[in-house]
Amino acid sequence: xxxxxxxxxxxxxxxxxxxxxxxxxxxxxxxxxxxxxxxxxxxxxxxxxxxxxxxxxxxxxxxxxxxxxxxxxxxxxxxxxxxxxxxxxxxxxxxxxxxxxxxxxxxxxxxxxxxxxxxxxxxxxxxxxxxxxxxxxxxxxxxxxxxxxxxxxxxxxxxxxxxxxxxxxxxxxxxxxxxxxxxxxxxxxxxxxxxxxxxxxxxxxxxxxxxxxxxxxxxxxxxxxxxxxxxxxxxxxxxxxxxxxxxxxxxxxxxxxxxxxxxxxxxxxxxxxxxxxxxxxxxxxxxxxxxxxxxxxxxxxxxxxxxxxxxxxxxxxxxxxxxxxxxxxxxxxxxxxxxxxxxxxxxxxxxxxxxxxxxxxxxxx
Amino acid sequence: xxxxxxxxxxxxxxxxxxxxxxxxxxxxxxxxxxxxxxxxxxxxxxxxxxxxxxxxxxxxxxxxxxxxxxxxxxxxxxxxxxxxxxxxxxxxxxxxxxxxxxxxxxxxxxxxxxxxxxxxxxxxxxx
Numbered sequence: 299x300x301x302x303x304x305x306x307x308x309x310x311x312x313x314x315x316x317x318x319x320x321x322x323x324x325x326x327x328x329x330x331x332x333x334x335x336x337x338x339x340x341x342x343x344x345x346x347x348x349x350x351x352x353x354x355x356x357x358x359x360x361x362x363x364x365x366x367x368x369x370x371x372x373x374x375x376x377x378x379x380x381x382x383x384x385x386x387x388x389x390x391x392x393x394x395x396x397x398x399x400x401x402x403x404x405x406x407x408x409x410x411x412x413x414x415x416x417x418x419x420x421x422x423x424x425x426x427x428x429x430x431x432x433x434x435x436x437x438x439x440x441x442x443x444x445x446x447x448x449x450x451x452x453x454x455x456x457x458x459x460x461x462x463x464x465x466x467x468x469x470x471x472x473x474x475x476x477x478x479x480x481x482x483x484x485x486x487x488x489x490x491x492x493x494x495x496x497x498x499x500x501x502x503x504x505x506x507x508x509x510x511x512x513x514x515x516x517x518x519x520x521x522x523x524x525x526x527x528x529x530x531x532x533x534x535x536x537x538x539x540x541x542x543x544x545x546x547x548x549x550x551x552x553x554x555x556x557x558x559x560x561x562x563x564x565x566x567x568x569x570x571x572x573x574x575x576x577x578x579x580x581x582x583x584x585x586x587x588x589x590x591x592x593x594x595x596x597x598x599x600x601x602x603x604x605x606x607x608x609x610x611x612x613x614x615x616x617x618x619x620x621x622x623x624x625x626x627x628x629x630x631x632x633x634x635x636x637x638x639x640x641x642x643x644x645x646x647x648x649x650x651x652x653x654x655x656x657x658x659x660x661x662x663x
Numbered sequence: 664x665x666x667x668x669x670x671x672x673x674x675x676x677x678x679x680x681x682x683x684x685x686x687x688x689x690x691x692x693x694x695x696x697x698x699x700x701x702x703x704x705x706x707x708x709x710x711x712x713x714x715x716x717x718x719x720x721x722x723x724x725x726x727x728x729x730x731x732x733x734x735x736x737x738x739x740x741x742x743x744x745x746x747x748x749x750x751x752x753x754x755x756x757x758x759x760x761x762x763x764x765x766x767x768x769x770x771x772x773x774x775x776x777x778x779x780x781x782x783x784x785x786x787x788x789x790x
Contacts, residue, residue: 338700
């Protein structure tokens with residue numbers, strides 16, 4: 299990966315994005331494609347056929363050494379004993395107060411080898427925290443982001459598209475397969491962040507442009523971070539910095555499924571167990587527009603009397619539903635189906651409280 | 664993409680003076696291209712009185728929101744209500760079916776306060 303003079307970082311596919319005349323923007327210090335032809339068309343391509351995303355800005359952290367699995371399992375929230383070698387898991391790294399340093403995907407190779415995919419902007423923090431936590435062990439933490447690229451291929455046609463270019467696929471949801479493609483070692487995991495059947499491919503940076511071109515030739519539509527955001531919001535998936543951060547815990551965000559409560563230890567266990575027992579003051583909920591308006595992050599959510607009951611963490615126009623949707627942290631006692639309003643630049647727009655996803659999930663299809 | 668017969672504002676709106684002396688207002692091709700996919704339009708109320716340079720609604724895309732400004736003072740006599748269900752019409756046809764409102768001006772129309780097509784070309788070329 300290259301670092302330009304103004305220190306904005308480029309992925310190995312940067313010149314492909316420029317050649318496609320993508321709208322580029324700085325995302326956490328990375329020059330990334332926001333959209334190519336348009337967010338709505340790219341969103342629909344993923345829901346109806348197949349899209350591909352360059353997500354090489356995300357971290358690639360290798361963890362290896364005697365007892366790596368056990369050591370990491372004492373730090374991350376989810377329980378790596380719930381999965382087998384060859385499977386991946388959604389998990390989090392919390393601080394002792396229960397706040398979330400990052401949410402990430404952990405790949406389990408064997409008892410001595412793992413790989414983590416943290417968010418782009420949190421990768422350095424994850425590496426630093428794990429190095430600190432694993433100081434007195436024989437386990438090594440290696441930041442391998444610069445050597446790797448990640449391409450997400452998502453949508454109902456993702457499997458035939460990858461078959462067409464000769465990539466070996468894992469069968470089950472959240473399982474991964476390692477093979478070779480065009481001379482490069484590739485790791486293909488049946489995961490993604492769109493709610494569709496899809497795959498994420500991790501490979502050496504040098505092999506990424508050829509894979510991108512082959513996928514394009516097989517019909518995958520390039521999709522930018524704009525569509526990635528509308529797709530994940532429709533599914534109610536959290537984005538760190540919005541639904542999760544140092545102040546928002548997994549209990550508030552409704553991510554208890556990604557916490558190994560029965561495990562002996564993980565970072566933040568005491569604070570999270572206590573909050574789970576007492577019940578959080580606010581919870582992450584879905585809001586769907588009953589009136590006309592598009593909610594955006596940080597807008598205030600108010601009840602029938604106009605009193606503030608929370609705030610929007612992510613809001614967008616849903617291309618699938620053709621209406622405004624939001625994820626919001628609101629008072630825990632508000633019931634599903636309740637009518638609330640969002641203050642859209644001074645105008646109160648009516649919304650109905652709901653349980654995400656807003657659109658049916660197809661990840662296991 | 665900049666029709667010569669229209670007048671323009673620095674806020675990237677176009678103004679067409681009709682034969683009856685009313686004005687039709689929309690946003691330019693440049694504006695819709697910069698906004699990206701338009702997904703929401705909030706138009707002024709029927710019969711609303713608008714002030715020159717005053718806010719009269721919003722156009723929102725997947726990535727940003729942009730305020731609409733009245734290019735002249737007057738009364739809203741027609742609104743393109745089809746845009747509420749099909750806001751993408753603005754992207755597809757900004758100078759035609761994507762028009763926003765028709766205004767009956769207070770007094771006459773003074774186009775000297777607006778930009779000519781050539782002046783607007785120069786404005787957008789300068790970025």
